[in-house]
Amino acid sequence: MTLNPQRVSPYYTEDHEAFRDQVRRFVARELAPNIDEWDEAGEVPWSFHKAAADAGLLQLGYPESLGGVEAPDSFYNIILNDELAQTGSGGIMPAVWVHGIACPPIVAFGSQAQQAKYVTPVLAGEKMAALAITEPSGGSDVAAIKTTARDAGDHYLVNGSKTFISGGMRASAFTTAVRTGGDGPGGVSMLIIDADLPGVSRTPLKKMGWWCSDTATLYFDNVKVPKSNLLGQENRGFAVIMHNFNSERLSMCAQAYGLARCCIDQAAAYARDRHTFGQPLAGHQVIRHKLVDMQMRNQSVKAWLDEIAWRIDHGETPVADLSMLKVLATQTLEFCANEAMQIFGGAAYMRGNKVERIYRETKVMTIGGGSAEILKDLAARQLGF
């Protein structure tokens, strides 16, 4: 385990380190002993949501008035993502913290009544909320969504479907992108749709990784959604969606960094213990260099991640940097998972090894939350290339 004793940093204070200690304890006691079982079972029990809420971790970064635990800066969120990743499970984030993408729009744009109904119970670990944007016809092209919400007097009549929705099977409400107006981004609105409304149905999807987290296709068939569930203004939903992406990407970068760190720690420990040709694996230069190649890349990711977090905390919205870092961090994760697999050899091809799971879960990191291709294009446009 990489411990960070008495580190001198421009960003991390004693408070951050004290918080890290607590997250580490929580992970060691509540998560690490169970995660393999939960991953195979395809579900995290509700008692874990409650435990995370009791530890003040489920609600980190939300206003106290909604039952949240306010974080003074972004580094607490980085620490949370980093430490949770040390179990080697990427799926724990979408399984338990998926409100991290579903609730911020409600906190930023929702009414008090919407916040009390849809955010507070989630932060208490009693319910889950999911974000529903991607459709069978397309994901990255958000402005082209086809699910419609027709004005029917006191309610909207919603028709269409959403897919690849993390937490969609267990969520009790979906923060959903719908078309209320004409074509393009100017016709998109955000609606909070209760999962138990007549006309809502859902089916689970099987995945390559993230097994402990469910993923669903949602179907809306003439669903009557009260007008009071409109989030923000009609036809202004595109801005709500975009607002969300930046914080999602910062969290994903921190998670990618943490998972890569886990690969490095696991591979380094194995390389010290495993003996071949009369010496530890780490005694062979080719293996030592692999570890350094992993470490130098991931440390660069961390330096940029911390710098971007600091800039965000100081009021900037560094879209290009965040987009590029998301690409770099997840590609670094792919690299580290791949090299860790090579160091472990057959031992990491077996289920139950952290590296096996991380390797299987790299693709969701390079695709989800904005694919590398889309994000590079976004960065290029931002930078005027």
Place this chain on the structure above:
Amino acid sequence: MKVMVSVKRVVDYNVRIQVKGDGSGVNLDGVKMSMNPFDEIAMEQAVQMKDAGTAEEVIAVTIGPAKAEEQLRSALAFGADRAIHVKTDEEIQPLTAARILAKLFEKEQPKVLLTGKQAIDDDANQTGQMTAALLDLPQATFASAIEFDGDKAKVTREVDSGLETIEVDLPAVITTDLRLNEPRYLKLPDIMKAKKKPIDAMSVEDLGIEEAVKLNVTKTAPPPEREPGVMVEDVNELVSKMKDKGLV
């Protein structure tokens, strides 16, 4: 009642201890330090008493270097109301620690002193007992359950033969064992609030304590390395290998 809890800064239990090459001790450079886990259990007991209304005030005490303030901040984040830091850069032996704690006990007059049964650095398991002896107070060590009733405490102790329940008059010294409770997670707001709580700092000399140097560590050595195992084909081979080693 007033509760005093003594906590110690020790090497974090996750750290793989490295013995110095010359056998003069263990390497502490850049090593992560934390609150002694048994003291965390004592802290949890104290704040549970506060939550239940049994304790009105919880005072955390530590003896150690300036950096030990981190452990006091943890104790304050647990829910201690204030803290006392007896600063010293010297290694404190159990008898000196007991003298200091006894002095602070006399000064603060708590109803109970809670502390871990031992610290995981030197595993001496002496400080609580010596403090009680110096103060001529009852002691209940290795507590796995504590019940307060007026001026008495009923303490279940983990002893070699099982569990033993004793009753002690208060004030008393109680040392805490592993199964007494599961220490809580410190929430971020409590970590932040802890920074504003008062810490009273003093030196060993301020207390007029004479340092007792009774123990002399002559050599530190790592435990012998475990020999690698061997795979056996069947029970017969296992038995014959065990016979070779004189194990059966």
